[in-house]
Amino acid sequence: MGGxxxxxxxxxxxxxGETAGDTPIPSPGIDWRTKGVKVIPGDNxxxxxxxxxxxxRATAINRARAGAEKLWAGTVHIHPDAKTGAHHHGDLExxxxxxxxxxxxxxxxxxxxxxxxxxxxxxxxxxxVPHQEINASPDETLECVLVRSGQEPVVVNLDxxxxxxxxxxxxxxxxxxx
Numbered sequence: 001m002g003g004x005x006x007x008x009x010x011x012x013x014x015x016x017g018e019t020a021g022d023t024p025i026p027s028p029g030i031d032w033r034t035k036g037v038k039v040i041p042g043d044n045x046x047x048x049x050x051x052x053x054x055x056x057r058a059t060a061i062n063r064a065r066a067g068a069e070k071l072w073a074g075t076v077h078i079h080p081d082a083k084t085g086a087h088h089h090g091d092l093e094x095x096x097x098x099x100x101x102x103x104x105x106x107x108x109x110x111x112x113x114x115x116x117x118x119x120x121x122x123x124x125x126x127x128x129v130p131h132q133e134i135n136a137s138p139d140e141t142l143e144c145v146l147v148r149s150g151q152e153p154v155v156v157n158l159d160x161x162x163x164x165x166x167x168x169x170x171x172x173x174x175x176x177x178x
Contacts, residue, residue: 038066045075062151072151075099078135078142083164086111088128090154094146096123096133101142107131110160130158 038061045058046065059065061073078101096103096117103117107129116136117123125131135142 035067040066068151071147071149073145073147076142076144076146078133078144080135080138080140080142082135082142084133086130086132086158086160088130088156088158089125089148090156091127091150092152092154093127093149094123094125095148096125097121097145097147098123099143099145101140101144102136103142103144104134104136104164105131106134106164111164130160132164134164 040060045060047058059072059074061068061071063069098117098119098121100119103121103123104114105117105123105125106112106114107125109130111130111132115123
């Protein structure tokens with residue numbers, strides 16, 4: 001009566017189209033071959049994004065390339081000493097993973113806070129945070145992977161005096177427009 005084996009384990013329930021607790025279970029008939037996992041080889045990124053002298057950008061994951069609905073991911077290679085103007089990305093969250101080089105981030109109402117990141121480090125930029133991205137190396141390219149919580153190219157340029165003056169080379173990719 002009421003022993004531990006009288007109730008099936010959640011993983012034993014193989015019904016489809018119902019819910020397991022509050023999590024929907026996919027309906028049968030989904031073509032997982034085309035609607036499932038996508039691998040985008042690093043040598044097959046899409047360079048057809050906005051380009052600026054001194055920078056190379058490429059899209060890996062977006063709606064068109066992978067069917068992504070809620071995020072964008074790609075790479076950014078920034079030449080030495082490149083600095084953006086002050087800006088924020090509205091309600092988007094951003095994660096920057098530094099692959100190679102030295103990134104300097106400035107943030108705050110007057111860009112008064114600073115932190116640096118190197119290879120293997122992650123940088124999280126919350127929504128609406130005024131910030132400036134900088135390649136802190138005078139002679140090494142900064143290589144990063146960038147992931148955003150949405151695909152809209154939200155960039156709100158701010159009229160605040162940056163601590164480090166922007167250079168002619170901006171951080172521009174399919175999210176950062178000129």
